[in-house]
Amino acid sequence: MVDTVVPHPLGIVRHVVPGSFDTAVAGVPVVHLPVATEASYGFDEVWTTGRPVQVEQVGDVIVGHEGEYAFAAVHVPAADEYAVAVRDSYLELLNAVIGLGYPEVFRIWNTVGRINEPNENGLEIYRDFCLGRAEAFDKLGTTLPAGTGVGSPVAGITVHLLSRRTRGQVAIENRRQVPAYEYPRQYGPRSPSFARATRLPETGQLFVSGTAGILGHATVHRDDLLGQIRVTAENLEVLTGDLQALTYVKVYVRSEHDLPTVRRECQRLFAPEASVVYVVTDLCRAELLVEIEGVAV
Numbered sequence: 217m218v219d220t221v222v223p224h225p226l227g228i229v230r231h232v233v234p235g236s237f238d239t240a241v242a243g244v245p246v247v248h249l250p251v252a253t254e255a256s257y258g259f260d261e262v263w264t265t266g267r268p269v270q271v272e273q274v275g276d277v278i279v280g281h282e283g284e285y286a287f288a289a290v291h292v293p294a295a296d297e298y299a300v301a302v303r304d305s306y307l308e309l310l311n312a313v314i315g316l317g318y319p320e321v322f323r324i325w326n327t328v329g330r331i332n333e334p335n336e337n338g339l340e341i342y343r344d345f346c347l348g349r350a351e352a353f354d355k356l357g358t359t360l361p362a363g364t365g366v367g368s369p370v371a372g373i374t375v376h377l378l379s380r381r382t383r384g385q386v387a388i389e390n391r392r393q394v395p396a397y398e399y400p401r402q403y404g405p406r407s408p409s410f411a412r413a414t415r416l417p418e419t420g421q422l423f424v425s426g427t428a429g430i431l432g433h434a435t436v437h438r439d440d441l442l443g444q445i446r447v448t449a450e451n452l453e454v455l456t457g458d459l460q461a462l463t464y465v466k467v468y469v470r471s472e473h474d475l476p477t478v479r480r481e482c483q484r485l486f487a488p489e490a491s492v493v494y495v496v497t498d499l500c501r502a503e504l505l506v507e508i509e510g511v512a513v
């Protein structure tokens with residue numbers, strides 16, 4: 217009886233200051249993302265469910281699952297070159313949830329350390345990461361989930377996802393943007409593997425990917441924060457139909473100096489009752505100043 221009313225944590229995403237200590241939470245997968253700063257604070261993002269959660273480790277993958285939904289995560293340690301390790305870790309992550317019976321991955325986050333720096337061979341770490349990720353999705357042939365790809369100051373890559381048992385999620389693209397998986401070669405040897413959003417038909421929830429000031433495949437309003445925020449909001453509006461439908465919003469801001477302006481604009485854009493959190497961190501394209509993700513119901 218109690219299980220129908222008490223939310224059980226399925227997975228906890230702890231946004232921490234780099235170097236802070238890990239903490240134990242019994243019976244829940246906990247992911248530590250070293251993206252908090254003095255200015256943007258740390259916070260916990262807790263994904264909950266109505267059913268009791270079972271936790272297990274499958275190789276290097278930690279999984280929380282409850283019969284219909286799963287939360288899973290893997291960490292790729294710091295390396296000179298990431299593509300092969302990312303491909304293998306992605307395969308391990310996806311195969312773990314497939315093996316436990318939760319093959320329908322509808323949302324994934326990638327926190328990529330030193331994302332805009334070159335790897336040992338001069339390839340930008342984000343592009344190196346995209347290469348390995350694309351090879352993993354090629355191999356499994358799975359539907360691309362909604363995604364986020366952002367930076368962190370700490371080398372190494374953390375990937376966490378939400379998946380479920382039931383098929384039928386709908387991948388959504390934005391008519392103003394080239395699908396990310398069709399971006400041209402100028403952005404790297406392999407395109408980013410994600411859909412702009414996914415909808416779960418049974419619940420009506422829309423999981424909106426990290427969204428930025430990109431039209432077609434080009435970044436617009438370089439060095440113009442307000443311009444990028446405006447185009448990002450327009451892109452989110454196309455995906456959601458109504459910005460007021462976004463109940464959970466996460467805003468990634470490249471520069472701490474832009475945070476007050478971004479906060480002011482977001483307070484104007486989103487519903488007063490929406491939960492809006494801010495993360496100051498690098499973004500996948502060096503010229504992007506802001507990126508916004510969320511969940512709409």
Ligand code: 3EB
Pocket residue numbers: 326363364365396408409410425426427428430500501
């Ligand atoms: C973009 O639209 C902005 O590589 O997983 C947004 C969401 C972006 C996810 C990813 C990248 C990713 O291309 C960047």
